Amino acid sequence: MPIYEYRCENCESKTSVFVRTVSSPVDAACSSCGSKEMTRLITSFGISKTVSDVHEAFSNPNSSDYYSDPRNIGRWTEEKFANMGMEIPSSVRNMIDSARDGEMPGAAKDLQPNVNEI
Ligand SMILES: [Zn+2]
The missing domain is CATH 2.20.28 (Rubrerythrin, domain 2)
Incomplete structure (x- = not known):
């Protein structure tokens, strides 16, 4: 929640x-x-322990694996806005949230290594 x-x-x-x-x-x-x-x-x-583990494992946004997990979507954007002390525009916010809510291929949930459909 x-x-x-x-x-x-x-x-x-x-x-x-x-x-x-x-x-x-x-x-x-x-x-x-x-x-x-x-x-x-x-x-x-x-954020569950599992997700923070994932974030540690894929903490580099330049890695192609990073965005294979939907939970990483928007993280970079959020950090960018946070660094600037700005609020994320609601259109961006909604996009990130819905992507995280599973409007993306679900296979990444299982952290399969070969997910490239995003
Ligand atoms: Zn007050």
């Missing part, structure tokens, strides 16, 4: 919001002051 983090524009507090699906609209309100002037921060997904 994704967790969205928001920063309050009013008091700078951070609020975490659980959402059911990545495409759900989120009605975030500050947990400190109740303001709805919230800026979304970089999303942290609940």
